[in-house]
Every structure is written in structure tokens, then in C-alpha cells.
Amino acid sequence: xxxxxxxxxxxxxxxxxxxxxxxxxxxxxxxxxxxxxxxxxxxxxxxxxxxxxxxxxxxxxxxxxxxxxxxxxxxxxxxxxxxxxxxxxxxxxxxxxxxxxxxxxxxxxxxxxxxxxxxxxxxxxxxxxxxxxxxxxxxxxxxxxxxxxxxxxxxxxxxxxxxxxxxxxxxxxxxxxxxxxxxxxxxxxxxxxxxxxxxxxxxxxxxxxxxxxxxxxxxxxxxxxxxxxxxxxxxxxxxxxxxxxxxxxxxxxxxxxxxxxxxxxxxxxxxxxxxxxxxxxxxxxxxxxxxxxxxxxxxxxxxxxxxxxxxxxxxxxxxxxxxxxxxxxxxxxxxxxxxxxxxxxxxxxxxxxxxxxxxxxxxxxxxxxxxxxxxxxxxxxxxxxxxxxxxxxxxxxxxxxxxxxxxxxxxxxxxxxxxxxxxxxxxxxxxxxxxxxxxxxxxxxxxxxxxxxxxxxxxxxxxxxxxxxxxxxxxxxxxxxxxxxxxxxxxxxxxxxxxxxxxxxxxxxxxxxxxxxxx
Numbered sequence: 001x002x003x004x005x006x007x008x009x010x011x012x013x014x015x016x017x018x019x020x021x022x023x024x025x026x027x028x029x030x031x032x033x034x035x036x037x038x039x040x041x042x043x044x045x046x047x048x049x050x051x052x053x054x055x056x057x058x059x060x061x062x063x064x065x066x067x068x069x070x071x072x073x074x075x076x077x078x079x080x081x082x083x084x085x086x087x088x089x090x091x092x093x094x095x096x097x098x099x100x101x102x103x104x105x106x107x108x109x110x111x112x113x114x115x116x117x118x119x120x121x122x123x124x125x126x127x128x129x130x131x132x133x134x135x136x137x138x139x140x141x142x143x144x145x146x147x148x149x150x151x152x153x154x155x156x157x158x159x160x161x162x163x164x165x166x167x168x169x170x171x172x173x174x175x176x177x178x179x180x181x182x183x184x185x186x187x188x189x190x191x192x193x194x195x196x197x198x199x200x201x202x203x204x205x206x207x208x209x210x211x212x213x214x215x216x217x218x219x220x221x222x223x224x225x226x227x228x229x230x231x232x233x234x235x236x237x238x239x240x241x242x243x244x245x246x247x248x249x250x251x252x253x254x255x256x257x258x259x260x261x262x263x264x265x266x267x268x269x270x271x272x273x274x275x276x277x278x279x280x281x282x283x284x285x286x287x288x289x290x291x292x293x294x295x296x297x298x299x300x301x302x303x304x305x306x307x308x309x310x311x312x313x314x315x316x317x318x319x320x321x322x323x324x325x326x327x328x329x330x331x332x333x334x335x336x337x338x339x340x341x342x343x344x345x346x347x348x349x350x351x352x353x354x355x356x357x358x359x360x361x362x363x364x365x366x367x368x369x370x371x372x373x374x375x376x377x378x379x380x381x382x383x384x385x386x387x388x389x390x391x392x393x394x395x396x397x398x399x400x401x402x403x404x405x406x407x408x409x410x411x412x413x414x415x416x417x418x419x420x421x422x423x424x425x426x427x428x429x430x431x432x433x434x435x436x437x438x439x440x441x442x443x444x445x446x447x448x449x450x451x452x453x454x455x456x457x458x459x460x461x462x463x464x465x466x467x468x469x470x471x472x473x474x475x476x477x478x479x480x481x482x483x484x485x486x487x488x489x490x491x492x493x494x495x496x497x498x499x500x501x502x503x504x505x506x507x508x509x510x511x512x513x514x515x516x517x518x519x
């Protein structure tokens with residue numbers, strides 16, 4: 001099964017000299033990493049151990065991370081005029097990929113409409129290419145809530161209306177454009193806008209990663225957060241089903257959710273083959289050849305630098321080292337795990353209280369849609385509401401990345417993010433029989449990770465993974481730019497929108513002046 005965000009690419013092969021150089025150098029690096037790890041593992045009770053804390057309080061992790069005085073806020077903090085009555089035209093987009101890649105694309109589509117001063121047509125979800133599910137936007141999201149929440153930002157319609165010209169009804173045909181990947185704002189204000197003004201409507205397809213993430217405009221970034229964390233609400237039946245699962249899980253105390261990304265597509269993408277039998281390796285290699293760019297991948301080299309997803313057993317060993325015991329209740333958000341039960345057996349032995357959406361709720365609606373958008377939406381909500389969330393492969397995973405950002409915005413809810421690069425040599429040493437100080441070494445690595453508190457976004461971390469500080473504020477900030485907007489910000493926005501609708505420019509100017517004074 002092919003996951004969202006992993007697409008066929010075309011790559012150039014390196015020269016012969018480059019290949020020989022890689023063969024000589026990478027094994028040396030692998031050996032050096034493992035040797036250094038062995039040295040540090042054997043020194044745990046020595047000087048380093050006395051300088052750094054060596055314990056993690058698992059009980060404290062059930063509570064949200066410390067906020068440092070920050071709270072989520074995506075409301076405008078400067079002049080933010082309402083969408084005009086007359087726009088430059090209509091914007092259609094086709095959001096390709098899986099549910100969470102589409103979610104990011106929807107946020108970009110709203111921002112693109114704002115930049116273009118355009119009327120946004122309800123985004124199309126290209127569900128069939130991956131999910132074989134034709135639910136579409138209307139089948140997954142609450143359309144009325146979406147339009148109402150964004151009324152201060154953009155005009156949204158469900159379809160391009162027909163126009164009457166010379167006594168005839170005519171449809172506006174949108175001009176199709178393929179946007180460049182991570183297109184800058186300037187592309188939209190020149191190329192896209194010109195075509196919109198010429199044709200009355202444009203159709204951007206595909207629309208995954210077609211607007212730059214890092215934009216030097218905090219208000220634009222806050223609009224993305226308003227879409228992602230406020231406007232995009234799943235339909236009532238999905239919310240009800242998700243809340244029912246969470247209630248059943250929480251009836252017995254705290255619970256943790258884990259995105260166990262040990263699936264065929266991700267393993268093939270990562271090039272992690274050697275732990276599987278010959279038949280399974282053949283399946284993975286075939287899948288990789290059919291879906292990804294040709295590339296020389298050596299498992300031992302990939303593993304040593306943290307490019308392979310953690311195995312279920314490795315996930316269990318990390319949690320045990322952190323102090324979680326076999327009474328911990330765990331919700332697994334995952335597709336079909338590759339390799340069968342033999343990979344789950346060690347994990348299940350460590351943590352027997354494992355659940356998924358089907359085991360908690362066996363309703364016919366969910367059972368018949370576990371691989372579609374509904375199942376993914378339910379998994380997303382359960383992971384969002386869980387006390388602790390742990391992604392096992394958050395690199396190219398849109399599901400994990402979006403959840404990390406949503407949980408941060410939701411109140412700095414605890415996340416456990418294993419540093420695979422630093423954990424890899426510890427697991428390799430264990431496999432080679434060097435087990436002295438194994439759990440202490442795992443703890444030392446995990447102590448240096450961020451458990452969900454505010455932190456600076458450093459590339460390649462995505463804005464959708466960490467929207468701090470743009471989408472957060474402080475009541476008593478050191479930096480005026482971080483000050484929370486006034487409590488009556490919605491009243492101000494509503495007043496501006498009313499003035500735009502009634503066409504009272506003097507009132508609009510007065511409202512803008514008032515809002516500046518209050519800020």
C-alpha cells in the first residue's frame with residue numbers, strides 16, 4: 001500500500017568514482033559510530049553519568065509539557081481586512097496524497113486564495129489515487145463550519161457558479177496550471193494572478209507542497225493555523241466515533257498512542273530490507289522499484305544513521321527504558337504491519353495492553369472503512385486526544401508531522417520523539433552482544449529529546465510540525481510581537497466584515513483605527 005507523500009521520483013545516478021568512495025567511507029563511519037557508542041555505554045557510571053540526569057519520570061509525562069507562559073493563538077494581531085465583495089476570480093485546487101498531506105494542501109489553498117484575493121472553491125481531495133475512497137471534502141470535513149470559520153479571511157464556495165452572458169447560461173472554465181513545488185508568494189502574485197484575471201478562474205493541480213512553508217509574514221502563517229486547527233473539523237459522525245474510542249480508552253486511566261510506521265511502503269522507501277526473509281525482501285524491492293527513484297541503498301549503512309523505522313521491539317525497549325511498565329495502555333495507529341506477527345510478538349510481550357480502533361470499537365462503519373479516509377481520520381483524532389503520542393518515523397510521515405504540530409497547538413501535549421540516529425548504534429551494539437548499560441544509554445538519548453514544549457523550529461522541521469512562535473502568544477511578553485490579541489478580536493473582525501458587506505468605508509477605517517489602539 002502506497003502512503004501519502006511518497007511519490008515516484010527521477011534521480012540521476014552518480015559516477016563510478018563517487019560510488020567507490022561511498023563504499024569505502026560509509027562502512028568506516030558506521031564502525032566509528034558503533035565504537036563511540038560502545039565507549040559511551042561503558043562509561044555510563046563514570047564522569048558523564050555524574051554530569052547528566054539518568055532518570056526519566058514516566059508519571060510526569062502523562063501531563064502536558066511546560067508552556068513557558070505561551071498559549072496557542074492564531075487570531076490576527078495587526079490590520080487584517082476582510083475579503084472584498086468582488087474578488088479577482090475563482091481558485092480551484094486538487095489536493096493529492098493521503099488525508100494529512102491533503103490537510104496541509106488545504107491550508108495552503110486558503111492562504112493562496114488570500115494572497116490572490118480570490119474566491120476559493122471547496123478543495124478537491126484526490127482520494128482515489130491512494131485510498132480508493134471517494135468521500136471527498138464533504139464526506140470527511142464539516143463544510144459549513146469550514147466556510148463559517150474562515151469568513152473573515154477568504155470567500156469560499158462549493159462550486160464555481162454559472163454566469164449569464166448575452167441571455168445564455170455559461171460555465172466558467174478554470175485555466176489549468178501545474179504550480180512549481182514550494183512556489184514563492186511572488187509566483188502567485190504574478191503568474192497565477194495573471195491567468196486568473198485572463199480566464200476568471202484557475203485550477204492548480206496537483207497541489208501538494210505547492211506553496212513555500214517558510215514565509216516572512218506572521219499573519220499569513222497564522223492563517224494557516226486557523227485553517228489547520230480551527231476550520232478543518234471532521235464531520236460529526238467521525239468526531240463522535242473518535243470521542244467514543246477515547247472515552248473507552250480513558251475509562252481505565254491514561255493511555256498512549258503510537259504511530260507504528262512499520263509498513264511496506266515506508267520500509268521500501270527507507271531501503272530497510274535485511275531483517276526480512278528472502279521472500280519479503282523480494283516484495284519490498286519490487287515495491288521500491290515500482291514507486292521510488294533508483295538509488296543505491298545498503299541496509300547496515302541506512303540503519304547506522306537512523307534512516308530505518310524503529311521495529312516494534314525497539315519501540316517497546318525505548319518505552320521500558322523510560323520507565324513505562326506492562327500496565328501501560330497503548331493505542332496503535334498503523335496500517336498493515338509488514339512481516340506479520342513475529343515482529344509484534346516481542347512488543348506485545350513487553351506491553352500486552354495494545355489496542356487499535358477496531359479492537360476498541362467494532363462498529364460496522366469503522367470496520368468497513370479502516371483503510372480509507374474515515375479510519376485515518378479516527379486514528380488522527382484518537383492520537384490528538386491521547387495523553388502521550390509517540391511517532392516512530394516522523395521524517396517523511398505527514399500523519400506524524402501534522403499531529404506533532406496539532407498537539408503542540410492543543411496545549412503542549414506530551415510527545416515522545418525517538419532520535420533514531422542516536423538510538424541506532426545502541427541497538428546495533430545490543431544485537432552484537434554488547435548489552436552493558438543498554439537501558440541507561442537509551443535513557444540518556446531520550447532525555448535530550450523535546451517532550452512537547454515550545455521550541456525553536458529548525459530546518460528540516462516543518463511549519464506544520466512546529467508553528468511556534470507565530471501561532472502562539474504571551475499575555476506579558478518581552479517582545480511586543482508576541483503579545484496576545486485583544487479579547488474582543490472576533491467582534492472587531494465581525495464589524496469589519498459587516499462594513500465590507502454594507503460598503504461603509506468610513507466605518508471600516510474607524511474599526512481598523514480602533515483595533516490598532518486596542519493592540
